[in-house]
Amino acid sequence: MLRPDLPYTGGMKRLQDFTVGDTFEAIREVDSYRPIYYAAASGDFNPIHIDPQVGRAAGYSGAILQGMCTFSWLSDACVAYLGDPARLRRIRARFTKPVQVGDVIRFQGRCVALDGPRIALELEATNQRGEEVLKGAVAEGHLGEG
Template identity: 35%
Template sequence: MGYTVGDELPPLDVRVTRDRLVRYAGASLDFNPIHWNERFAKEVGLPDVIAHGMLTMALAGRLVTDWLGDPGRLVEYSCRFTRPVVVPDDDEGALVQFTGKVGEVREDGTARVDITAKFDGKTVLGKAVAFVR
């Protein structure tokens, strides 16, 4: 697969629901009550229960690995958590929208993919960058 600067990845929309948070907590062993207890989340100053940052990061990574077709081609991936994804207690959950674009192609054939993750129209991951081969 050759890369060209400006290539856009197919967008990925994911609904993050409370049941998904419970499943992620079990898989990651991150049982912090801000991810499941509305009363506790509000007591510590959050608007409601929030998604695990690492879950949001993993979903953004899925955008890239789905596009690659082979997760082994993802060489490096990093981001910063800039804003929480607030997950309401309903069947709809929080819609997180992921997009990506090839921002650089290197001489060795690897490429930098710049990822955008938005919730409620606002970016939730900063400097989200994947390097692929």
């Protein structure tokens, strides 16, 4: 599925199109409606995500984005690089800093290993202040069939 908000990679990449050292990037901005949209889609209606006053009472500038929304954007960046959602087999990350409404998140990845059809990626996500919002992020993929 093509997404207009993510870079188009030019179709399905073949195994030989990937090399160790490849990099990729995606940038997402957290608009004021994003936590509400994600709450509706996920059922996560925790007030800290949808009520700016609750976010401020917790010490933030307003509502904070659901962590799984940030994580899904990281997954989207990997899928855009890999060219097919079925190629992404595993992904993990540790949440280190809340993402707030108004933040601009830069997702970056690098291919660190290729072993036949298996691929390993190191990932990071930082806000516009250069602060890591996800740490220790890695993904594994399979570039062959099945």
